[in-house]
Every structure is written in structure tokens, then in C-alpha cells.
Amino acid sequence: MPWRKELADVARKTGHHVIEVPGWRTRGHGGQPAVHGIVMHHTAGRDDMHVVRDGRPGLSGPLSHFWLGRTGAIYVVAAGHCNHNAPSTSPHHTNSASIGIEAENTGYEPWPDVQLDAYLALVVELCREFGLPASRVKGHWEVNRGKIDPRGINMSRFRAAVAARLEGEDVSAHDILHGRHILMNKGTKSEERVSVAYYLQHLESEQDKMIAILGEIRDKLAQL
Numbered sequence: 001m002p003w004r005k006e007l008a009d010v011a012r013k014t015g016h017h018v019i020e021v022p023g024w025r026t027r028g029h030g031g032q033p034a035v036h037g038i039v040m041h042h043t044a045g046r047d048d049m050h051v052v053r054d055g056r057p058g059l060s061g062p063l064s065h066f067w068l069g070r071t072g073a074i075y076v077v078a079a080g081h082c083n084h085n086a087p088s089t090s091p092h093h094t095n096s097a098s099i100g101i102e103a104e105n106t107g108y109e110p111w112p113d114v115q116l117d118a119y120l121a122l123v124v125e126l127c128r129e130f131g132l133p134a135s136r137v138k139g140h141w142e143v144n145r146g147k148i149d150p151r152g153i154n155m156s157r158f159r160a161a162v163a164a165r166l167e168g169e170d171v172s173a174h175d176i177l178h179g180r181h182i183l184m185n186k187g188t189k190s191e192e193r194v195s196v197a198y199y200l201q202h203l204e205s206e207q208d209k210m211i212a213i214l215g216e217i218r219d220k221l222a223q224l
């Protein structure tokens, strides 16, 4: 069973700060047999690298190969088999067949751009290393029943960003997750006119929704 001792070097290719958690090269429930997919998670907490490393009551650590802090720092936690997705609804995303990334987010807060950029860069480098297409990148909720993480990341847009990066396009996570990538479309003028007009329409309807929500929030605050 191989131990994935290349993971720290793969993480360093992102250009983001990488911390090798002591003992990571031999941490795991045995080796990592295969890498056919990547599963993205949020930790539902803060400052919880130790939970991913050591586990929690009822689930022994390591819980993922990586812990990604809100600062964008990438912690390499384990080179072996991790308890991050069981039971999986996808054969490519079982614990035996996938890499898990746990990102520090409570599930009820925005994602800092620097953390999203590190998330995107790490996933892209893992896809390159293991020869995976963007379609093999899944949010936990997509490959497990009853999960919601990673909350706040639109997985379709994230995969589009991964695909664009793999094609050599220089897009940021922020651009993709906020839909600005539409402005970088390459197509005929009429194709671009259709997609940009569609996007404008989409944003205008979002704007109306946001204005309504802002009103509700102001009313709520006034009552507190």
C-alpha cells in the first residue's frame, strides 16, 4: 500500500505556505491505495487542525490528508488512508480511492479569498499529480448522503475554475465563484454577447434578491 509522501511537494507547487505536520509521512489507517478523486470539506469549526490529525469521539484520525487554514496555509496531515468520506456514494471518492481536504470554516461564514485561492490551487495541483479531470473533484455533499460541506462554495463554478486552470487559464477563485469568469470567455462575438447578456440578467436578479434580504436584515437588527 503506497504512502503518498509526494503530497507536501505537490502542495508546495501552489506557491502557498505549506506546513508539514510532524509525523505526516507515516500517519494513516494504512497506506493510501489509490487516488481517483478529490473530496472537498469544511471542518465546521475553527483552529481545528488537531481534530483532523487526531480524530474525534467515534471517528479516529487522521480525518483528511490536508487541513487548509483561513490564512491560506496548507497543512499536510497524512500520507495514508484517512476517514473523510464513508459511506461514499461514488466509487471514485471512497476513503481508499480519494484525497480529502478539510478547510477551516464553520459553515456559517464567508470564505476568505486567500483561502479559496489556496483551495483552488491545491486541487489543481492534485489533479495534475494524479492525472484527474475536474469532474473528479467533488464536494462532500455530492458523494455522501446527509452532508452539507463545503457550504458556500458553488461546486459547478469551482470545477469550472479547476478546468480553466488545467487548461492554463489564469483565473482566480474569486473570479470564478462570483461569476466574473464570464468576462474572460473566449468565443465569437455573438456567443460572448449571449453569455454576457445572460450573466447581466442573472446579476440583476441577484441584486433584487440582495436588496430584499438587506431590508429584512435591517428590520431584524432594528428589533434586537
Ligand SMILES: [Zn+2]
Residues within 6 Å of the ligand: 040, 041, 042, 084, 140, 147, 149
Ligand atoms: Zn465533510
